[in-house]
Amino acid sequence: MPQQPVNSNEPLVKIRGLRFYRGERVIFDGIDIDIPRGSITAIMGPSGTGKTTLLKLIGGQLRPDAGTIHVDGQDVHKLNNKDLYKLRMRMGMLFQSGALLTDINVFENVAYPLREHTRLPESIIRKLVLIKLEAVGLRGARDLMPSELSGGMARRAALARAIVLDPKMIMYDEPFTGQDPISMGVLVQLIPRLNKASRLTSIVVSHDVQETTNIADMIYVISNGKVIAGGPSKQIANSTSFWVRQFMDGLPDGPVPFHFPAKPLEADILEKAAAHKTGATP
Amino acid sequence: MEQLARLGRTGIASLQRLGRGHLLLLHMLSGLTDLTRRPRLLIAQLYSVGVLSMLIITISGLFVGMVLGLQGFYILSQFGAEEALGVMVAASLVRELGPVVTALLFAGRAGSALTAEIGLMKATEQLSGLEMMAVDPIKRILTPRFMAGLLSMPLLAAIFSAIGVIGGHLVGVGLLGVDEGAYWSQMQAKIDLHEDIYNGVIKSIVFGFVCTWIALFQGHDCVPTSEGVSRATTRTVVHSALAILCLDFVLTALMFGE
Amino acid sequence: MVQMRTMEIMVGGFMAAGFVALFFLAMQVSNLSNLAGGDGYQITARFDNIGGLKVRSPVTMAGVRVGRVTEISFDNTTYEAIVTLQVDRSYNTIPDDTFAKIYTAGLLGEQYIGLDPGGSEEYLADGGTISLTQSALVLEEIIGQFLFSKAEEGGSDGE
Structure with a gap:
């Protein structure tokens, strides 16, 4: 594996000129993002801006149409399958739904990456799994099936699974969406704690402004396929840009319009009526 | 012009689907070496694909055999050839009904279940999750299911045919009074090991291959929503049934045509 | 979920039933028994x-x-x-x-x-x-x- 010398000041993830289209639709139109080591970086933006897509691009599950993504000095999309899989072992990803395997219980789910990638004896696997489950507070729930867990518990179990191989970085896909205030509080506390304890680099993709600004060191705001603001979270939170303000303050109308692009209402209504009339008398 | 363009779009989309299907097949086959190291995965799938299909196969086999016994008897007795009942029942089962009906039932029972399972795993990001855990979901999840389908089908078809022959015996010999010795001896004289039994087994292996392939592809290629999964499940059953019946004609023409 | 052991037994039963059926077809239904051997x-x-x-x-x-x-x-x-x-x-x-x-x-x-x-x-x-x-x-x-x-x-x- 051509391992480039890695400078520890170099950002862990370096995205340059990334373009990605889905059919005719432009998802990313040339974005540059740096994710520094050991930090929690939030990527924010309205729904439908392709935040999850960005994580899949970083994880090598999707290919960009242009641009590069370097993770730990390696170009993700130039790696062969074997090296990509090796790289993924050093990444954890927490999916929105948890993505736990539904036919095995919590313990087995967390043990799964260990059983797949290591030849550790059963006693060590058990210890490692229990430690990780303890970290997310689910040691007592190890015998439950994923269907018996609440949404927040499933996400925590998935988190335990994501960190069981001690990855370098972990990507959170909308960790706060659809959580009750208590589960949300647990996650808000858990993400920075894990980041510090395991010297992780975290990428949080979210549109929950309050929670995310609380835990993030860096924030990037994406809209319409471009990075419209990026920097330390304090700076973003106090930004005066209209774009950023609309998003951060949750204003219904602004640079992101309330109305989906359409022609003027009057024209649309009159045209409909005319079309109806002609249609009725062929 | 619009019509022509639409036709072209449909054509391109189908070709792309066909291409994805073949790529998936190659990918699944490349996982075979990994599977030999994990026979447990195959056993679990043989259970859900094979064992769970056995009940429907046995019961259907019994009834199809009994119906063949009844119908065959009424037709053959018009020619005074009731003794040939055994041949008729066995030949229709071993050559055609065994492989074909088993495959159709398999598509409905196991194929749709496979599609729904894979589709749901895709919709709930489990496949994506495996990928991010550096586990190849196609090799890990699809290959064992594919092999299980391939192995189960000939066995299920054999069970179907055997039970059907016994069902025909129950009706023909037990109910309608065909001579027991004639039932078996005529059957043995006319049914050829190579021509009938081997060819039947080959048919069911081909059907197993195609049915499982279709089911897994539809699951893997579905739109990851509940609606997408349910559509994919329907498509699995329809496509499998069509593929089975068309292939059956082709195979029969190749095997029994001179 | 069915226990692994039960599952193994049932799969074993299934395979055995399949092979018995094939054997039955070969021996009882077809002419293999007549062909057997040059006796x-x-x-x-x-x-x-x-x-x-x-x-x-x-x-x-x-x-x-x-x-x-x-x-x-x-x-x-x-x-x-x-x-x-x-x-x-x-x-x-x-x-x-x-x-x-x-x-x-x-x-x-x-x-x-x-x-x-x-x-x-x-x-x-x-x-x-x-x-x-x-x-x-x-x-x-x-x-x-x-x-x-x-x-x-x-x-x-x-x-």
């Missing part, structure tokens, strides 16, 4: 016409199956069909003046060879030949002969 001795017989006789057609004596046809070939010089029969070892007292006839089982049934034993003290051995044979009745020939004789009768009546 028997060979006799040849020459026929002018064998009709629809095929390889594996049964050979019977007094209606009991004693063997089967293993080979059918054609003699280029005498224009006869040479039929090789395999007779089970246990039927080893077939007289050498036995008459071999080709019969049809029922009106539409298959053709088979029936052996009518003669009175000789000598028995047929492996490689022996049956010299007394009667050809198959070919339906068209019989009908043809019947029509021909009718026509002749009709012709003589007219005179």
Whole structure:
């Protein structure tokens, strides 16, 4: 594996000129993002801006149409399958739904990456799994099936699974969406704690402004396929840009319009009526 | 012009689907070496694909055999050839009904279940999750299911045919009074090991291959929503049934045509 | 979830049932049991016409199956069909003046060879030949002969 010398000041993830289209639709139109080591970086933006897509691009599950993504000095999309899989072992990803395997219980789910990638004896696997489950507070729930867990518990179990191989970085896909205030509080506390304890680099993709600004060191705001603001979270939170303000303050109308692009209402209504009339008398 | 363009779009989309299907097949086959190291995965799938299909196969086999016994008897007795009942029942089962009906039932029972399972795993990001855990979901999840389908089908078809022959015996010999010795001896004289039994087994292996392939592809290629999964499940059953019946004609023409 | 052990047992049962079914089809339904082994001795017989006789057609004596046809070939010089029969070892007292006839089982049934034993003290051995044979009745020939004789009768009546 051509391992480039890695400078520890170099950002862990370096995205340059990334373009990605889905059919005719432009998802990313040339974005540059740096994710520094050991930090929690939030990527924010309205729904439908392709935040999850960005994580899949970083994880090598999707290919960009242009641009590069370097993770730990390696170009993700130039790696062969074997090296990509090796790289993924050093990444954890927490999916929105948890993505736990539904036919095995919590313990087995967390043990799964260990059983797949290591030849550790059963006693060590058990210890490692229990430690990780303890970290997310689910040691007592190890015998439950994923269907018996609440949404927040499933996400925590998935988190335990994501960190069981001690990855370098972990990507959170909308960790706060659809959580009750208590589960949300647990996650808000858990993400920075894990980041510090395991010297992780975290990428949080979210549109929950309050929670995310609380835990993030860096924030990037994406809209319409471009990075419209990026920097330390304090700076973003106090930004005066209209774009950023609309998003951060949750204003219904602004640079992101309330109305989906359409022609003027009057024209649309009159045209409909005319079309109806002609249609009725062929 | 619009019509022509639409036709072209449909054509391109189908070709792309066909291409994805073949790529998936190659990918699944490349996982075979990994599977030999994990026979447990195959056993679990043989259970859900094979064992769970056995009940429907046995019961259907019994009834199809009994119906063949009844119908065959009424037709053959018009020619005074009731003794040939055994041949008729066995030949229709071993050559055609065994492989074909088993495959159709398999598509409905196991194929749709496979599609729904894979589709749901895709919709709930489990496949994506495996990928991010550096586990190849196609090799890990699809290959064992594919092999299980391939192995189960000939066995299920054999069970179907055997039970059907016994069902025909129950009706023909037990109910309608065909001579027991004639039932078996005529059957043995006319049914050829190579021509009938081997060819039947080959048919069911081909059907197993195609049915499982279709089911897994539809699951893997579905739109990851509940609606997408349910559509994919329907498509699995329809496509499998069509593929089975068309292939059956082709195979029969190749095997029994001179 | 079903326990792994139970699952293994049930899969084992399923595989066993499948193989038993295949074995049943091979042994009980098909002609494998008849084909099995070359346990028997060979006799040849020459026929002018064998009709629809095929390889594996049964050979019977007094209606009991004693063997089967293993080979059918054609003699280029005498224009006869040479039929090789395999007779089970246990039927080893077939007289050498036995008459071999080709019969049809029922009106539409298959053709088979029936052996009518003669009175000789000598028995047929492996490689022996049956010299007394009667050809198959070919339906068209019989009908043809019947029509021909009718026509002749009709012709003589007219005179």
